[in-house]
Amino acid sequence: xxxxxxxxxxxxxxxxxxxxxxxxxxxxxxxxxxxxxxxxxxxxxxxxxxxxxxxxxxxxxxxxxxxxxxxxxxxxxxxxxxxxxxxxxxxxxxxxxxxxxxxxxxxxxxxxxxxxxxxxxxxxxxxxxxxxxxxxxxxxxxxxxxxxxxxxxxxxxxxxxxxxxxxxxxxxxxxxxxxxxxxxxxxxxxxxxxxxxxxxxxxx
Amino acid sequence: xxxxxxxxxxxxxxxxxxxxxxxxxxxxxxxxxxxxxxxxxxxxxxxxxxxxxxxxxxxxxxxxxxxxxxxxxxxxxxxxxxxxxxxxxxxxxxxxxxxxxxxxxxxxxxxxxxxxxxxxxxxxxxxxxxxxxxxxxxxxxxxxxxxxxxxxxxxxxxxxxxxxxxxxxxxxxxxxxxxxxxxxx
Numbered sequence: 001x002x003x004x005x006x007x008x009x010x011x012x013x014x015x016x017x018x019x020x021x022x023x024x025x026x027x028x029x030x031x032x033x034x035x036x037x038x039x040x041x042x043x044x045x046x047x048x049x050x051x052x053x054x055x056x057x058x059x060x061x062x063x064x065x066x067x068x069x070x071x072x073x074x075x076x077x078x079x080x081x082x083x084x085x086x087x088x089x090x091x092x093x094x095x096x097x098x099x100x101x102x103x104x105x106x107x108x109x110x111x112x113x114x115x116x117x118x119x120x121x122x123x124x125x126x127x128x129x130x131x132x133x134x135x136x137x138x139x140x141x142x143x144x145x146x147x148x149x150x151x152x153x154x155x156x157x158x159x160x161x162x163x164x165x166x167x168x169x170x171x172x173x174x175x176x177x178x179x180x181x182x183x184x185x186x187x188x189x190x191x192x193x194x195x196x197x198x199x200x201x202x203x204x
Numbered sequence: 205x206x207x208x209x210x211x212x213x214x215x216x217x218x219x220x221x222x223x224x225x226x227x228x229x230x231x232x233x234x235x236x237x238x239x240x241x242x243x244x245x246x247x248x249x250x251x252x253x254x255x256x257x258x259x260x261x262x263x264x265x266x267x268x269x270x271x272x273x274x275x276x277x278x279x280x281x282x283x284x285x286x287x288x289x290x291x292x293x294x295x296x297x298x299x300x301x302x303x304x305x306x307x308x309x310x311x312x313x314x315x316x317x318x319x320x321x322x323x324x325x326x327x328x329x330x331x332x333x334x335x336x337x338x339x340x341x342x343x344x345x346x347x348x349x350x351x352x353x354x355x356x357x358x359x360x361x362x363x364x365x366x367x368x369x370x371x372x373x374x375x376x377x378x379x380x381x382x383x384x385x386x387x388x389x
Contacts, residue, residue: 055233058237058240059236059240061244062240062243062244065243065244065247065248066243066244066246066247068247069246069247069250069251072251072254073250073254073374073376076254076257076258076376076378077376077377077378080261080378080379080380081379081380083380083381084358084379084380084381087356087380087381087382087383088356088381088383090354090383091342091353091354091356091383094353094354094383094387095347095351095352095353095354098345098351098352098353099351099352120356120358120379120381121339121358123341123347124341124342124347124351124353125347125351139377141362141377145288146334146335146337146362147288147335147337147360148335148360148362148377148379149358149360149379150377150379
């Protein structure tokens with residue numbers, strides 16, 4: 001068989017490659033890899049890329065759904081905690097008016113740079129006070145009485161921290177409360193947060 | 205060259221190796237798919253259970269906020285309850301006596317509007333309420349420290365969302381406080 005045969009370049013007949021023991025088309029000088037059996041690097045890469053594309057879709061889907069389940073779980077808890085702080089500020093305002101104090105007594109210290117914590121488990125007199133540091137929320141569960149509290153004194157650290165800011169918009173009339181509950185979600189790079197803004201008025 | 209050699213095909217050995225590799229790959233992919241489906245089902249169950257609980261608390265707290273006469277017995281007279289109780293009675297904005305309670309047999313939150321004769325659940329069976337406690341402060345307009353304040357209720361809930369098929373479950377603790385809107389003193 002002449003070496004210039006163009007058919008050899010295409011490797012159109014594999015049996016020719018197998019049967020020819022003398023010509024060694026594998027090492028043909030015109031076309032070095034013309035008849036080599038197996039996959040080329042390019043073919044392998046293409047195959048892997050297709051496999052990847054097929055697998056990546058479902059995996060991303062599952063990953064996203066697990067992540068959003070965790071996010072919604074924490075958001076639900078955080079929303080209730082934020083609501084609790086707003087209610088406590090409201091009760092504190094009412095108590096201040098009942099007791100003929102300044103309507104924002106011990107609330108007007110909750111300014112930017114020195115946010116407050118709210119502890120619903122203690123007497124109202126000490127429930128709202130500036131928190132040192134991060135305003136981290138703790139959780140303590142008592143198996144004996146089957147009761148558990150989110151508070152700031154004892155128990156295990158939770159992922160949540162809760163800050164209250166009070167800004168008096170109009171003196172003796174209106175104030176803006178901002179409660180932020182923030183936490184670090186395991187699979188998300190940024191800090192997640194629930195923020196509630198409420199305006200309270202001096203009804204006295 | 206003998207005739208069978210010229211036929212193009214696979215040897216038995218090749219087939220066995222190929223099938224081995226194929227079945228290994230398939231079993232790996234299948235187990236990955238199965239665990240993904242499992243995780244997916246868990247996520248869906250959790251979300252629907254949490255939706256259910258969230259709605260129940262939302263409905264309950266709205267009714268309490270607009271009501272008055274917070275009491276953790278069922279007598280309907282304002283009562284401080286700093287130790288907590290698994291039930292709470294109050295008078296709704298419509299003037300109807302409402303009782304919410306924890307059912308420790310069915311692990312559900314229940315409501316009664318006929319002074320405790322009949323109760324019906326407001327949470328689904330997908331979610332197991334392991335603990336529900338109401339703590340009342342400032343009932344009747346006087347705080348535990350003896351000074352005037354509005355009544356407030358601390359609600360503490362521990363619940364488990366469960367998926368019976370995959371036997372996966374997730375526990376969560378919810379706490380919120382509700383203040384009575386109507387002025388007491």
